[in-house]
Amino acid sequence: MAYRTCPKCGYKYKPKEFYVKVYPKSINHEWQCTNCKTKLSFNLINSILLLFIKFIPVLTVNKVMTFAEKTFETPFWLNISIYVILSILWIFGVSLFSKFVVVKNKKH
Ligand SMILES: [Zn+2]
Numbered sequence: 443m444a445y446r447t448c449p450k451c452g453y454k455y456k457p458k459e460f461y462v463k464v465y466p467k468s469i470n471h472e473w474q475c476t477n478c479k480t481k482l483s484f485n486l487i488n489s490i491l492l493l494f495i496k497f498i499p500v501l502t503v504n505k506v507m508t509f510a511e512k513t514f515e516t517p518f519w520l521n522i523s524i525y526v527i528l529s530i531l532w533i534f535g536v537s538l539f540s541k542f543v544v545v546k547n548k549k550h
Contacts, residue, residue, distance in 0.1 A: 445539045453477035457538055465537055472545050485541035495536050499529035 446455040446464075453475060455464065464473060472483045499506075503525060510521040 445541060448475040449544050450480040451478040481545040482542045483545045485543045488541040492536050496533045499532055
């Protein structure tokens with residue numbers, strides 16, 4: 443499956459361009475394809491799925507913290523700091539698997 447790709451012309455957004463032009467926008471944001479100017483939006487089902495995957499670190503924080511404390515015997519503040527940084531990287535990484543759809547003109 444094609445991620446970060448325009449469904450119309452097949453233009454693939456590089457991660458940097460994706461983060462700068464598309465990612466800061468909201469989930470129902472519409473923008474023009476860099477290449478063919480087609481109006482694009484996020485694939486909703488894909489977005490919801492990615493949202494759940496992004497929340498995995500939030501759901502597992504308790505278990506991971508307990509594990510890290512017992513295994514590495516590192517202080518809590520250090521564990522939580524590393525975990526927060528990794529979670530942010532995780533969220534950005536998961537976003538790279540976004541899919542786009544062509545926006546159809548709404549009928550009135
Ligand atoms: Zn395009």
